[in-house]
Amino acid sequence: MTQDLMLRMELVAFMDAYAALLDNDRIEEWPAMFTEDCLYEIISRENEEQGLPAPVMYCDNGRMLRDRVVALRNANIYEKPQYRHFISGLTFRMRADGALDAQSSYLVVNTSQAGTTTVYQAGCYKDVVVRVDGQFKFQSRRCIYDTSRVQTLLAYPI
Amino acid sequence: MTQDLMLRMELVAFMDAYAALLDNDRIEEWPAMFTEDCLYEIISRENEEQGLPAPVMYCDNGRMLRDRVVALRNANIYEKPQYRHFISGLTFRMRADGALDAQSSYLVVNTSQAGTTTVYQAGCYKDVVVRVDGQFKFQSRRCIYDTSRVQTLLAYPI
Amino acid sequence: MTQDLMLRMELVAFMDAYAALLDNDRIEEWPAMFTEDCLYEIISRENEEQGLPAPVMYCDNGRMLRDRVVALRNANIYEKPQYRHFISGLTFRMRADGALDAQSSYLVVNTSQAGTTTVYQAGCYKDVVVRVDGQFKFQSRRCIYDTSRVQTLLAYPI
Numbered sequence: 001m002t003q004d005l006m007l008r009m010e011l012v013a014f015m016d017a018y019a020a021l022l023d024n025d026r027i028e029e030w031p032a033m034f035t036e037d038c039l040y041e042i043i044s045r046e047n048e049e050q051g052l053p054a055p056v057m058y059c060d061n062g063r064m065l066r067d068r069v070v071a072l073r074n075a076n077i078y079e080k081p082q083y084r085h086f087i088s089g090l091t092f093r094m095r096a097d098g099a100l101d102a103q104s105s106y107l108v109v110n111t112s113q114a115g116t117t118t119v120y121q122a123g124c125y126k127d128v129v130v131r132v133d134g135q136f137k138f139q140s141r142r143c144i145y146d147t148s149r150v151q152t153l154l155a156y157p158i
Numbered sequence: 159m160t161q162d163l164m165l166r167m168e169l170v171a172f173m174d175a176y177a178a179l180l181d182n183d184r185i186e187e188w189p190a191m192f193t194e195d196c197l198y199e200i201i202s203r204e205n206e207e208q209g210l211p212a213p214v215m216y217c218d219n220g221r222m223l224r225d226r227v228v229a230l231r232n233a234n235i236y237e238k239p240q241y242r243h244f245i246s247g248l249t250f251r252m253r254a255d256g257a258l259d260a261q262s263s264y265l266v267v268n269t270s271q272a273g274t275t276t277v278y279q280a281g282c283y284k285d286v287v288v289r290v291d292g293q294f295k296f297q298s299r300r301c302i303y304d305t306s307r308v309q310t311l312l313a314y315p316i
Numbered sequence: 317m318t319q320d321l322m323l324r325m326e327l328v329a330f331m332d333a334y335a336a337l338l339d340n341d342r343i344e345e346w347p348a349m350f351t352e353d354c355l356y357e358i359i360s361r362e363n364e365e366q367g368l369p370a371p372v373m374y375c376d377n378g379r380m381l382r383d384r385v386v387a388l389r390n391a392n393i394y395e396k397p398q399y400r401h402f403i404s405g406l407t408f409r410m411r412a413d414g415a416l417d418a419q420s421s422y423l424v425v426n427t428s429q430a431g432t433t434t435v436y437q438a439g440c441y442k443d444v445v446v447r448v449d450g451q452f453k454f455q456s457r458r459c460i461y462d463t464s465r466v467q468t469l470l471a472y473p474i
Binding site for chain 1: 249279281
């Protein structure tokens with residue numbers, strides 16, 4: 001088997017683990033999927049294309065990711081979403097330093113507390129994935145959303 | 159390649175085969191994806207979390223699965239759905255006895271006879287998969303749905 | 317690893333590359349995913365099942381594919397869509413001549429220029445995939461859609 005296909009399988013397993021923890025109420029495990037010195041942001045495609053840095057969520061280190069989790073668990077001002085993430089169109093290439101530049105499409109559906117499931121957000125992940133002690137970690141995960149008419153406040157990670 | 163990645167690929171192929179037969183009007187092949195002594199049920203997340211055993215569909219052996227298929231083919235009281243199943247976030251672990259505990263998210267969209275496609279149901283599969291004569295089978299597939307506002311009667315398997 | 321699982325991985329990578337170029341505004345690369353002597357069509361499930369050859373898009377060689385791309389780039393009469401393709405339920409078998417007959421379900425969501433994301437179309441891909449100079453190409457890709465209430469003109473490839 002080529003190294004490309006092998007890496008692809010590992011990437012898919014890594015991204016499935018990411019989706020699984022967000023969709024099954026295990027956000028405490030979310031920060032550990034990133035390197036300590038990381039970037040996580042959610043930004044609109046419009047802003048991304050125009051080079052306007054105005055993300056709706058922005059974390060540039062592990063502490064900020066962990067703070068976000070604590071805030072979400074303790075602040076009951078948001079209705080807790082029930083997301084389901086679907087990923088497709090994964091492509092990637094390896095940089096000279098061994099890091100992987102990866103890109104994929106995502107669809108998030110959400111079920112409200114009233115029990116209705118709707119399309120919540122579609123967009124594109126742009127990632128940099130590195131290996132730390134044999135495990136993949138996101139050095140950077142940028143969520144670039146198409147859906148500008150977001151129905152509810154975007155407080156939870158995508 | 160690690161055994162984990164190898165098993166993952168086999169599981170994905172197995173789950174794709176399951177989705178393909180439901181989405182392409184081949185439900186006669188559905189019972190053969192289970193062991194004879196099996197569990198198949200569809201239950202709401204609310205009931206699952208509260209430990210209330212009130213599934214909307216329940217089959218605990220192969221005969222019940224086959225009966226369900228015969229009923230669906232012969233009783234024309236239901237509009238036959240045109241489902242498309244999408245799976246994500248697959249995680250699994252092997253038990254001491256070699257069976258696989260697997261979990262994944264699903265999204266089912268349906269196209270009505272009027273030609274409109276809508277989100278039908280999102281939820282989570284919790285599975286026990288075993289190998290019988292070299293082939294994977296569901297010893298148990300539990301469909302735990304998020305979507306409590308189900309638009310039409312849930313008569314077809316998910 | 318069995319040859320079947322190996323081919324499956326290559327097919328998934330190929331289909332992900334297809335989805336990625338359509339979803340990220342790189343349609344110039346779309347024709348190169350087909351053999352020069354090819355078939356690409358989009359047809360309703362109803363017409364497919366009744367054997368009525370009335371596709372809404374039909375190209376039977378590479379030149380027609382390239383013409384389609386030029387037309388889409390130059391004719392500004394259509395609102396450019398922002399599709400996201402999701403694929404599931406992949407099954408395939410190898411013919412005696414080595415070509416692969418493959419089938420999968422698709423879901424395309426679209427985000428309008430107003431920023432709303434909706435289910436655009438669900439359906440089924442029926443493909444013939446061949447290897448040319450070591451690379452997979454579609455000899456035939458037929459998009460058989462369930463969704464007959466198509467909201468906007470179907471001008472872009474699926």
